[in-house]
Amino acid sequence: MKTTNAKEQQRIAIVGAGPGGLTLARILQRHGIKAVVYEREPSRASRQQGGSLDIHHDTGQKALREAGLFEEFKALARYEGQDFRLLDKTGKIYLDEIAESNEGDRPEIDRGTLRELLLNSVDSDCIHWGHNLIQAIPLENGMHELRFENGHVDHVHLVIAADGAFSRIRPLLTDSVPEYTGLSMIEFYLDNAGIAHPEIAAFNRRGKLFALADHKGILGQLNGDGRICVYLAFQIERDWLDTCGIPFDQPEEVKRQLLQHFNDWDESLKNYIRAANGPMLPRRIYMLPVGLKWIHKPGVTLIGDAAHLMSPFAGEGVNLAMRDAMEQALSIVQHSDVNKAVEAYEEKMYAYSSKSAEESDANLKLIFSDDAAAKLMDLMNQYHDHP
Ligand SMILES: Cc1cc2nc3c(=O)[nH]c(=O)nc-3n(C[C@H](O)[C@H](O)[C@H](O)COP(=O)(O)OP(=O)(O)OC[C@H]3O[C@@H](n4cnc5c(N)ncnc54)[C@H](O)[C@@H]3O)c2cc1C
Structure with a gap:
């Protein structure tokens, strides 16, 4: 060239x-x-x-084609990672999508x-x-x-x-x-989830699980290395991570306090917090x-x-x-x-x-409004009807 x-x-x-x-x-x-x-x-x-x-057909995948890397990407991508479950805090299921292998526009890597x-x-x-x-x-x-x-x-x-x-x-x-979006998260992992936490792994399935209610969320996602990556999300003022009194360098105490923040959530969802291993990382989400x-x-x-x-x-x-x-x-x-x-x-x-x-x-x-699970279900159904 x-x-x-x-x-x-x-x-x-x-x-x-x-x-x-x-x-x-x-x-x-x-x-x-x-x-x-x-x-x-x-x-x-x-x-x-x-x-x-998730790497999208019309953007990330197009760039990989232009880079001459699409076939290698395809071999590494997890099409089954497009599984998606949507719940509210009671454990009620709003969406339960199972991806076909090697199909779909947004495989994971x-x-x-x-x-x-x-x-x-x-x-x-x-x-x-x-x-x-x-x-x-x-x-x-x-x-x-x-x-x-x-x-x-x-x-x-x-x-x-x-x-x-x-x-x-x-x-x-x-x-x-960048300005604070109003959203703060705590990120942690469940290592080797399929072996160490088979019940949570089965509940989470092969992709993403969103549980949403009360302007909060528990977001779980299986990674290719067998870990489940979890974000606990809070729509909350900017200073909350500093003022909430959670000692982020003491993971067991962090878990105890976080369980209190989700005390009226279903046990299947609180299990993500109980099973966390490794550091619990606070982060604020910003946008331009x-x-x-x-x-x-x-x-x-x-x-x-x-x-x-x-x-x-x-x-x-x-x-x-x-x-x-x-x-x-x-x-x-x-x-x-x-x-x-x-x-x-x-x-x-x-x-x-x-x-x-x-x-x-x-x-x-x-996603962090009242009745978020029902609203996100409607939005996703509209998208499926008119992508
Ligand atoms: C919690 C979370 C979840 C996300 N989930 C998704 C998702 O599911 N899907 C999605 O599409 N996006 C997601 N994103 C966003 C995505 O990670 C970013 O949009 C993407 O990584 C941007 O790529 P980038 O190359 O522009 O920047 P980055 O990935 O941030 O890379 C910037 C690079 O620049 C280097 N760098 C920074 N400053 C300097 C400096 N002064 N000198 C030299 N090097 C420097 C950094 O070390 C880094 O390697 C998520 C983001 C967050 C925070």
Whole structure:
């Protein structure tokens, strides 16, 4: 695959080796365009990569096809992970969907497995681990100076921020900052669930289980490594995780106090809390303003969460990050001027990402409203009738 001489001389840096940054590096590489990827983590093995992600047909899967990785993805994906159960706090079942094997538009893959797939596909010498970007400074000639915590400095024609929710590059383009969505979560795992907790594993099935009531939720999801990842969700004021008095460094006491918060929930649901092992991690969920745009500036742009952080309730975050990567890469391939390529990507991205951000915001409000299980059932039935 060919590229122009002018483009070969352009130095492109991608900051962040998450799903967005890696997909971008991979697709550029397939078209003969080199980019350097800077990642703050010290090595590919340095962090647990978290839970399972559903990869959508028209976005994440499309990007994987463009990256030449779809067949490998298909072999790793868990189509049965599309099982979905919806309950209220009494244990009443509203939806009980069993997925067909190798069918469906949204198969699951563990975040760590997806990252390995992408990492193995890019030239290893293009990824610079242990490079924590501190600052990006616009220079008079339209280039940017990138400064890293370890003292490294680079000058690039284009810097693409794929550095996630709290991007260090975003302030060059907009004053908008992520705002608290009103939702706080506590994340924990049930290791080796099929063997250690067969009753919970059977109850949870092979995919996701949502139990919703009283502006709270117990959300369970089987991962490919046999763990069930659980989020306890609370629609609550921002400071609650600090003021609730739960000592998050003492897991047994955390369990005791959390069981009190769910004391009138069905035993089958409280069992998720009783069976937790390992750390119990508090986290707040943030979002950028829906429909965020900025005035185009030469030599810098954003993809993924850096551009349009949203709550996880449209299941779009990783899919949009990968679609952005695809659109940005193909635009660079198609335009001889990288700034024209960035502008074209940005205009396209604003249109599709704002729709997902609206959907995600509406879903979050619905999922934690009164009678949430019944309302979510109606919404999902409408979706099945008119996808
Ligand atoms: C609880 C929860 C559940 C979720 N569930 C889903 C789901 O089911 N489906 C879905 O689609 N999405 C889900 N998401 C969202 C999804 O995880 C993100 O949208 C997606 O990971 C965004 O990809 P990204 O590449 O833009 O950023 P990230 O995955 O955040 O990657 C950013 C990378 O940049 C690196 N980095 C950050 N700062 C710097 C710096 N200064 N210098 C160098 N490197 C840096 C980070 O170490 C990281 O590797 C969920 C999110 C949360 C919080």
